[in-house]
Amino acid sequence: xxxxxxxxxxxxxxxxxxxxxxxxxxxxxxxxxxxxxxxxxxxxxxxxxxxxxxxxxx
Amino acid sequence: xxxxxxxxxxxxxxxxxxxxxxxxxxxxxxxxxxxxxxxxxxxxxxxxxxxxxxxxxxxxxxxxxxxxxxxxxxxxxxxxxxxxxxxxxxxxxxxxxxxxxxxxxxxxxxxxxxxxxxxxxxxxxxxxxxxxxxxxxxxxxxxxxxxxxxxxxxxxxxxxxxxxxxxxxxxxxxxxxxxxxxxxxxxxxxxxxxxxxxxxxxxxxxxxxxxxxxxxxxxxx
Numbered sequence: 001x002x003x004x005x006x007x008x009x010x011x012x013x014x015x016x017x018x019x020x021x022x023x024x025x026x027x028x029x030x031x032x033x034x035x036x037x038x039x040x041x042x043x044x045x046x047x048x049x050x051x052x053x054x055x056x057x058x
Numbered sequence: 059x060x061x062x063x064x065x066x067x068x069x070x071x072x073x074x075x076x077x078x079x080x081x082x083x084x085x086x087x088x089x090x091x092x093x094x095x096x097x098x099x100x101x102x103x104x105x106x107x108x109x110x111x112x113x114x115x116x117x118x119x120x121x122x123x124x125x126x127x128x129x130x131x132x133x134x135x136x137x138x139x140x141x142x143x144x145x146x147x148x149x150x151x152x153x154x155x156x157x158x159x160x161x162x163x164x165x166x167x168x169x170x171x172x173x174x175x176x177x178x179x180x181x182x183x184x185x186x187x188x189x190x191x192x193x194x195x196x197x198x199x200x201x202x203x204x205x206x207x208x209x210x211x212x213x214x215x216x217x218x219x220x221x222x223x224x225x226x227x228x229x230x231x232x233x234x235x236x237x238x239x240x241x242x243x244x245x246x247x248x249x250x251x252x253x254x255x256x257x258x259x260x261x262x263x264x265x266x267x268x269x270x271x272x273x274x275x276x277x278x279x
Contacts, residue, residue: 010169013231016258020224023200024211025254030193031175031183032258040190047192 165235172262177211180255212251224250228257 016033018025030039175183184201200207229237244256 010233011230011261012166012169012233014170014261015227015229015231015237017225017227018254019226021226021254022251023197024251026193026196027184027200028180028255028258030187030189031180032173032261035171035173040193043196044190044192047195
């Protein structure tokens with residue numbers, strides 16, 4: 001059913017799953033998704049939470 | 059059964075099953091009509107029947123066999139006292155409610171706005187956007203005071219840093235609610251960061267961009 005991309009137009013949604021992205025990908029996601037989400041707030045949630053290990057040393 | 063039943067046989071089998079189903083359904087309709095016939099006039103097989111035929115056909119989404127739509131219009135539908143069609147029978151049988159005509163409204167129908175970003179857009183965004191405190195922390199190895207620290211956006215990681223090679227999935231969702239992976243727009247053999255970027259850098263209402271993206275990413279190499 002989903003083998004033909006042309007059957008899918010138009011696109012009404014996008015699902016993006018990214019695990020442990022590198023910093024540049026955080027930047028890229030900020031660029032592409034800032035229109036729909038408050039990426040600054042998302043970043044804050046990712047960094048601030050005590051349980052998060054987003055802030056790795058690269 | 060033959061090892062490879064041919065298509066015609068299968069279609070015939072399907073038609074037979076449908077025929078049997080139709081027959082039984084017809085009988086059920088007649089039985090239901092008998093039940094309510096005493097309290098209501100025999101209805102005209104008008105708009106409501108046509109409507110339910112349409113619904114029935116759509117709900118199966120199967121072959122375009124004409125009989126599937128025709129048989130049900132033959133069924134005389136009883137009308138309620140208020141003139142409304144008594145649709146209990148078809149609703150129960152087909153497992154659909156009257157509201158199923160708005161089936162597609164269960165899913166988002168509004169197309170997402172398109173965008174296309176290239177490397178230069180990303181560089182500009184990183185340099186000019188006023189990232190807040192936590193954004194700066196996340197990007198501290200990438201950008202500092204509006205200056206990119208590394209001219210290469212998507213660098214390759216040394217062998218001892220392969221933990222960067224993590225998981226990603228990007229899907230576009232069509233009007234039917236089904237997600238379609240964008241993995242085919244990603245150049246085979248791309249490194250993880252570049253692959254994610256290729257998957258997210260373009261969003262179009264028409265996914266004909268796949269060819270476009272491929273040529274574009276080749277040009278960039």
